[in-house]
Amino acid sequence: MTYLHNIGAYFLMIVEMFRKPTKWSVMKKLIFKDIDDLIIGSLGIIAFISFFVGGVITIQTALNINNPLIPKYLVGFATKQSIILEFAPTFTSIIMAGKVGSFITSSIGTMRVTEQIDALEVMGINSLNYLVLPKTIALFLYPFAIAIGMFLGILGGMAACVFGGYTSLEDYVLGIQTDFEAFHIIYSFIKTFVFAFLLATIPSFHGYYMKGGALEVGKASTTSFVWTSVVIILINYILTDMMLGS
Amino acid sequence: MIEVKNLHKSFSGVEVLKGISTNFEKGKTNLIIGQSGSGKTVFLKCLLGLFNYEEGSIAYDGKIFSQLTEDEKRNLRAEIGMVFQGSALFDSMTIAENVMFPLQMFADQSKSEMEDRVDFVLKRVNLDNAHNKMPSEASGGMQKRVAIARAIVNNPKYLFCDEPNSGLDPKTAIVIDNLIQEITDEYQITTVINSHDMNSVMEIGEKIVFLKDGLKAWEGSNKTIFKTDNEVVTDFVYSSELMKKVRQMYIEEKQ
Numbered sequence: 342m343t344y345l346h347n348i349g350a351y352f353l354m355i356v357e358m359f360r361k362p363t364k365w366s367v368m369k370k371l372i373f374k375d376i377d378d379l380i381i382g383s384l385g386i387i388a389f390i391s392f393f394v395g396g397v398i399t400i401q402t403a404l405n406i407n408n409p410l411i412p413k414y415l416v417g418f419a420t421k422q423s424i425i426l427e428f429a430p431t432f433t434s435i436i437m438a439g440k441v442g443s444f445i446t447s448s449i450g451t452m453r454v455t456e457q458i459d460a461l462e463v464m465g466i467n468s469l470n471y472l473v474l475p476k477t478i479a480l481f482l483y484p485f486a487i488a489i490g491m492f493l494g495i496l497g498g499m500a501a502c503v504f505g506g507y508t509s510l511e512d513y514v515l516g517i518q519t520d521f522e523a524f525h526i527i528y529s530f531i532k533t534f535v536f537a538f539l540l541a542t543i544p545s546f547h548g549y550y551m552k553g554g555a556l557e558v559g560k561a562s563t564t565s566f567v568w569t570s571v572v573i574i575l576i577n578y579i580l581t582d583m584m585l586g587s
Numbered sequence: 588m589i590e591v592k593n594l595h596k597s598f599s600g601v602e603v604l605k606g607i608s609t610n611f612e613k614g615k616t617n618l619i620i621g622q623s624g625s626g627k628t629v630f631l632k633c634l635l636g637l638f639n640y641e642e643g644s645i646a647y648d649g650k651i652f653s654q655l656t657e658d659e660k661r662n663l664r665a666e667i668g669m670v671f672q673g674s675a676l677f678d679s680m681t682i683a684e685n686v687m688f689p690l691q692m693f694a695d696q697s698k699s700e701m702e703d704r705v706d707f708v709l710k711r712v713n714l715d716n717a718h719n720k721m722p723s724e725a726s727g728g729m730q731k732r733v734a735i736a737r738a739i740v741n742n743p744k745y746l747f748c749d750e751p752n753s754g755l756d757p758k759t760a761i762v763i764d765n766l767i768q769e770i771t772d773e774y775q776i777t778t779v780i781n782s783h784d785m786n787s788v789m790e791i792g793e794k795i796v797f798l799k800d801g802l803k804a805w806e807g808s809n810k811t812i813f814k815t816d817n818e819v820v821t822d823f824v825y826s827s828e829l830m831k832k833v834r835q836m837y838i839e840e841k842q
Contacts, residue, residue: 361661367691456675463635463747464689465664 351546358474358542361467368475375479379441379541380486386440387433391424391490394432395497398423403507413508417498417516422525424494429487430529431577434536437483438569442544445476446565449548450558458549473545483537484530491529528584535580536573543569588613589634589745589777594643596626596633603629605801606643614775616768616791618782621798622823630798631749631781635669636660647745665693668738668776670748670767674730676722682733683709683718689741708736712766728759732766739770746771746778752787764790785830788812797823813837 362368402419449472452458461468495517502513547565551557589611596604603626611617619627632638634645636652645652647663655663676685683705690701709715712732722730731751738746748767752760768791771778780787788795792809797820805812805820812824813834825831 361657364692455673455678456671457677459637460669460671460675460677462637463664463667463669464692465661465667466692 354469354546358469361470363471371475372478375475376482379479380482383440384486387486387490388493391494392497394428395424395494396501399498399501413512414516416508417513418519420498421495421517425491425525425529429491429494430532433487433490434573435570437540438566441540442565442569443562445544446548446562447558449545450551450561453551454554454558477541480537480541484533487533532580535576539572588648590646592644594640596629596640603801607803609796609803611777611779612794613777615793616771617779617794618792619796620782620788625798626801627781627798635747666744668743668746670734670738670751672749672753674734676730676733678722682720685733686736686740708740712736727754731763746776748780750782752784
């Protein structure tokens with residue numbers, strides 16, 4: 342029953358988020374601040390992880406292809422497919438559920454504990470619109486961060502391939518050009534948009550409706566990470582089946 | 588003026604407010620006092636519209652809150668200032684930005700007009716040179732004064748304070764109490780203060796409502812509270828040794 346109650350409350354929160362809009366001059370500043378906090382502030386970790394995971398995927402693929410009948414360019418092809426289809430949109434989003442999600446839950450949760458949300462409500466401000474909507478809009482730039490992640494992942498694979506001596510640069514480049522399907526990119530960005538919405542709203546829900554003190558803020562951050570990850574994995578499966586399944 | 592009639596509020600079947608009726612007058616500091624758990628905070632949150640109540644009515648200058656449309660409620664809330672127990676300052680903003688916040692949200696003023704108004708209210712609460720400090724850099728007393736400045740910056744008709752001097756030393760507490768009373772008198776605001784501090788009762792209790800177990804047990808002022816024979820009130824008022832001595836001196840003086 343609690344799960345059903347929370348799912349209902351989550352959707353009501355989303356509806357409420359669009360009511361009684363905050364003044365545009367104020368909202369604009371909030372959106373830019375959230376872009377800085379949530380997107381620009383995450384680029385470093387996304388770049389670092391993407392580059393090295395791209396390298397690891399390449400090495401593991403190369404080491405598992407021992408058969409001389411399999412062409413060497415397959416290493417580049419497998420790296421590209423893994424990064425574009427799965428690593429960049431999904432695994433990066435799981436990592437962001439930890440980084441961005443915890444930040445959102447703890448900052449909104451602390452505002453709840455210290456009565457700052459009550460202060461907004463008493464002033465007649467729709468606190469959900471003021472706090473959650475700017476984060477949701479800011480995270481619509483998340484696909485740009487993921488695009489950078491894709492590029493650096495493939496670049497990391499190339500660096501590992503060439504400097505590790507697994508294949509030649511020509512084979513790797515041929516691999517990433519082989520069987521290129523634009524729809525895979527579209528599929529990947531559609532997933533990323535959905536994940537961006539989940540990354541903004543699920544942690545906000547856990548922060549906004551938390552009860553208690555400082556200890557509960559920590560618990561809410563952990564719960565928010567778990568639920569955001571679970572929902573991302575489930576939605577990933579559903580979207581993949583819908584868009585790529587036969 | 589705020590009129591409360593037969594207010595009932597429950598949580599999970601437990602009745603916390605059991606039919607409270609009272610008036611809070613304009614231009615006066617109205618105190619709600621009582622022990623912890625007597626329903627003071629719930630009562631205040633009902634007055635502010637943060638809690639819905641099952642029965643009764645709250646009227647702000649004749650306008651019954653529950654009968655107002657969403658737009659009317661929003662307009663009414665713009666006329667309310669609130670000082671929270673923990674000040675509830677926005678910790679990502681400077682002191683000046685905190686005070687300017689209600690103006691940015693509701694007032695149609697130019698930036699320089701807003702800055703002038705912020706300067707004026709910060710000066711009014713004796714915080715001339717704190718504009719660029721962050722709330723975390725301010726002392727408890729300063730934070731309370733910033734919260735008062737933020738509450739009055741939009742010229743509210745109603746001011747609510749939840750234990751405004753909790754956690755403050757006695758001297759700073761009196762400064763805060765006097766500041767609230769001066770502002771109430773100066774701008775003719777209807778001020779409602781939630782407190783269990785006897786110093787506040789004596790200093791600024793122009794009207795006092797005493798709550799006990801969700802009921803109004805007594806109503807009066809700082810002039811009458813020490814003369815009452817109501818046992819519930821005397822038990823609360825004279826619970827400390829200091830107050831017992833004050834009462835003894837009062838009785839001896841009378842004899």
